[in-house]
Amino acid sequence: MxxxxxxxxxxxxxxxxxxxxxxxxxxxxxxxxxxxxxxxxxxxxxxxxxxxxxxxxxxxxxxxxxxxxxxxxxxxxxxxxxxxxxxxxxxxxxxxxxxxxxxxxxxxxxxxxxxxxxxxxxxxxxxxxxxxxxxxxxxxxxxxxxxxxxxxxxxxxxxxxxxxxxxxxxxxxxxxxxxxxxxxxxxxxxxxxxxxxxxxxxxxxxxxxxxxxxxxxxxxxxxxxxxxxxxxxxxxxxxxxxxxxxxxxxKLTGWQIAQRFGALPADQRRYWRTAGDERVRLAHEQVPGMNPNGVPLNQPFATPLGPCFTPPLEAGCRCKATLRRVA
Known part of the structure; x- marks a missing residue:
């Protein structure tokens, strides 16, 4: 779907x-x-x-x-x-x-x-x-x-x-x-x-x-x-x-609003997801491993290019942030 x-x-x-x-x-x-x-x-x-x-x-x-x-x-x-x-x-x-x-x-x-x-x-x-x-x-x-x-x-x-x-x-x-x-x-x-x-x-x-x-x-x-x-x-x-x-x-704003009003559990975290194909750049591919437990909604992802609150990391980036409980 x-x-x-x-x-x-x-x-x-x-x-x-x-x-x-x-x-x-x-x-x-x-x-x-x-x-x-x-x-x-x-x-x-x-x-x-x-x-x-x-x-x-x-x-x-x-x-x-x-x-x-x-x-x-x-x-x-x-x-x-x-x-x-x-x-x-x-x-x-x-x-x-x-x-x-x-x-x-x-x-x-x-x-x-x-x-x-x-x-x-x-x-x-x-x-x-x-x-x-x-x-x-x-x-x-x-x-x-x-x-x-x-x-x-x-x-x-x-x-x-x-x-x-x-x-x-x-x-x-x-x-x-x-x-x-x-x-x-x-x-x-x-x-x-x-x-x-x-x-x-x-x-x-x-x-x-x-x-x-x-x-x-x-x-x-x-x-x-x-x-x-x-x-x-x-x-x-x-x-x-x-x-x-x-x-x-x-997306991040919507999640933050939901969490503030108690609709989203406090242990929900954001995870970085790449497109998963051969076109993914090395710096982008490294982000999930640098944030294995995700990040809270109010903190940036660690990346090889410096902190980044939300994708895209660079022009043409196809990465996305997903939401789930701590792995």
């Missing part, structure tokens, strides 16, 4: 994925490409002496001077994501409390605090990484090769990416621009500059583009499509991790 919490989490993950995708599409549509292009033109005319000045202007223009403000935060807020996540948290907490035959009141102060902290933690981490990716791209693109239009488009492509994704996309762009500028240049001399900065899949894409010959316009389209694929991959990973993180925090 499928756990109702797992079912609810799967639905929330799908909804969150859709919500973030829609928000990013709106943010990209609202991106002021003409103003960024004009700023690039001005920076080109004034030279490297004015680079810091224009870097600051660009940060303000694209909203990376404050991760809590700007295109991506505004677009996410417009979707009502926080309200939806709060409802999800309350539903999971209620299901967890029901396991102990208790009806959870998720409006009590500490439950509200746990809910808000879980949502704020996810939102802040996502926005911080997104802002850093945009900021990193903006700083690199001010002195990059290519027209002002091409460089402005690259900043827009970084919307919704992680820092590592943005850097790999920048390295990919540099290689494509170098090839488009001089199609006769040796492919190895172009690719050597990308070593350590791109994935094997990106390298294959570049090799194919160089072998087939790629014009500047074709390079821009290829980069647009690749940025979209990167964005979708990150959104999927983020949605899965956030749904898991919030569900586990809500």
């Amino acid at each position: 499928i756990d109702p919490i797992d079912q609810l989490t799967e639905r929330q993950e799908a909804d969150l994925n859709e919500t973030i995708d829609a928000a990013l599409a709106d943010a990209i549509a609202m991106f002021d490409l003409l103003s960024v292009r004009a700023l690039m033109d001005n920076a080109d005319h004034e030279g490297n002496e004015a680079r810091d000045h224009y870097a600051d202007q660009l940060a303000t223009l694209i909203g990376t001077d404050d991760p809590e403000r700007g295109l991506v935060p505004d677009a996410l807020d417009a979707t009502g994501m926080s309200v939806a996540l709060a409802s999800f948290f309350a539903a999971v907490a209620a299901l967890a409390a029901a396991q102990a035959r208790h009806v959870a009141n998720t409006n009590v102060a500490d439950a509200v605090t746990a809910r808000d902290n879980a949502i704020r933690s996810f939102r802040a981490a996502y926005l911080h990484e997104s802002a850093n990716a945009l900021r990193d791209t903006a700083q690199r693109i001010l002195t990059a090769r290519g027209s002002a239009d091409s460089r402005a488009a690259q900043v827009r492509r970084a919307v919704g990416l992680s820092v590592l994704q943005a850097r790999s996309l920048h390295a990919t762009r540099e290689a494509l621009i170098a090839h488009a500028a001089d199609p006769t240049r040796n492919a190895k001399s172009i690719l050597v500059a990308t070593r350590g900065s791109i994935t094997a899949a990106q390298r294959q894409m570049l090799v194919k583009a160089i072998r087939n010959g790629t014009s500047p316009d074709q390079a821009e389209k290829l980069l647009d499509n690749h940025a979209k694929a990167l964005r979708q991959a990150r959104t999927k990973a983020v949605a899965g991790n956030a749904a898991h993180q919030i569900a586990e925090a809500a």
Whole structure:
């Protein structure tokens, strides 16, 4: 039988994925490409002496001077994501409390605090990484090769990416621009500059583009499509991790409420359970052995990466906390 919490989490993950995708599409549509292009033109005319000045202007223009403000935060807020996540948290907490035959009141102060902290933690981490990716791209693109239009488009492509994704996309762009500028240049001399900065899949894409010959316009389209694929991959990973993180925090809250009102015996403890397959990372596999008797509801698990109150231990973690008496 499928756990109702797992079912609810799967639905929330799908909804969150859709919500973030829609928000990013709106943010990209609202991106002021003409103003960024004009700023690039001005920076080109004034030279490297004015680079810091224009870097600051660009940060303000694209909203990376404050991760809590700007295109991506505004677009996410417009979707009502926080309200939806709060409802999800309350539903999971209620299901967890029901396991102990208790009806959870998720409006009590500490439950509200746990809910808000879980949502704020996810939102802040996502926005911080997104802002850093945009900021990193903006700083690199001010002195990059290519027209002002091409460089402005690259900043827009970084919307919704992680820092590592943005850097790999920048390295990919540099290689494509170098090839488009001089199609006769040796492919190895172009690719050597990308070593350590791109994935094997990106390298294959570049090799194919160089072998087939790629014009500047074709390079821009290829980069647009690749940025979209990167964005979708990150959104999927983020949605899965956030749904898991919030569900586990809500489970703990539900159990704590039930225990406080006497519906859950004091000797109930939480146990760490991995997915139990070959994909389980070593650090995650070690957690159950480090906590053989489980942990009380108000204490964290010991892990190789430090204390951790609830899964996930790292991004992509599939571990879960279960509840039972001392073994």
